[in-house]
Amino acid sequence: MAEADVNEEVAALLRRADQRYTTGRRRVVDVLENSGGPITITQILAADGSLSQSSVYRNLTILEEVGAVTRIVTGDDFTRYELAEHLTEHHHHLICSDCGEVTDFSLDDSTESMLDSAFHQAAQANGFTATAHRLDLFGTCGNCA
Amino acid sequence: MAEADVNEEVAALLRRADQRYTTGRRRVVDVLENSGGPITITQILAADGSLSQSSVYRNLTILEEVGAVTRIVTGDDFTRYELAEHLTEHHHHLICSDCGEVTDFSLDDSTESMLDSAFHQAAQANGFTATAHRLDLFGTCGNCA
DNA sequence: ACGCGGAACGAGAATCGTTTTCATTCCCGG
DNA sequence: CCGGGAATGAAAACGATTCTCGTTCCGCGT
Known part of the structure; x- marks a missing residue:
């Protein structure tokens, strides 16, 4: 935007x-x-x-x-x-456990839509109304490696 | 266990x-x-x-x-x-934005393995070594609805 | 059994990111 | 141009977490 x-x-x-x-x-x-x-x-x-x-x-x-x-x-x-x-834009986070920095990344559309439906189903099964999700990867960034 | x-x-x-x-x-x-x-x-x-x-x-x-x-x-x-x-066991979290309570839930195996490979790919593309991931749903729990 | 030495403990003080207070400044509507 | 509520900035307050320090506990060697 x-x-x-x-x-x-x-x-x-x-x-x-x-x-x-x-x-x-x-x-x-x-x-x-x-x-x-x-x-x-x-x-x-x-x-x-x-x-x-x-x-x-x-x-x-x-x-x-x-x-x-x-x-x-x-x-x-x-x-x-x-x-x-x-x-x-829709994205997720790579979080460096070492220095703490956070950078954005994206998944391809088909993976995303699959996730959405899996989430919807899981939420429903638990009497839960989901409004958002959070999906992060933890690890070591290029700098800290 | x-x-x-x-x-x-x-x-x-x-x-x-x-x-x-x-x-x-x-x-x-x-x-x-x-x-x-x-x-x-x-x-x-x-x-x-x-x-x-x-x-x-x-x-x-x-x-x-x-x-x-x-x-x-x-x-x-x-x-x-x-x-x-x-x-x-491997699981994720439903987080109630209202009361803060957290409950566990799981995705089926095929979804999980798909996620794993998508993550692996995304991490690699960013020079990142992923060691763990976090996947949570935010929303309203049955109690707070 | 006994005693030594380091690990773990408990209560309270200290830390520090965040929130609140309050007096001042700004800005919109009349 | 004015009045009043909103926003601001500096500093104080807050509170979850961490640290301190004197005491207690436990494993081990004698």
């Missing part, structure tokens, strides 16, 4: 929740857009020095509530954030 | 790392064994009042290091623990 479209879509999501698309929020979205995978608060602050920590935390919470951003927990000590899937 | 076998296997794992299978550690393993899914420290303490918080934290760390226990982060504020997969 083009940058302009992302901004427009985020603006719409915020408006729908009676929230403003302020400069700070826009800067956060811009940082997330230019980072090939989920990143930490620290990384966001480092990427744009004009942001203040508390506002970034607060704004990420709001952006998550309106559905513009997704919160990712990997197992290391830091929560990471990425743009919501409908603003990017 | 039968309870006796689990204990034996855990004992072996600990011994291999020059660690003792103390009463406290055994109690933790017992609690994990009798709980159809990953549970929090608080739940462990509630399930066995004779355990002390700091020791449970410490022992779970050790049990994880020797490969007897796996740490699970779901997105809510609590880390959960379960017996390692080779002490139970």
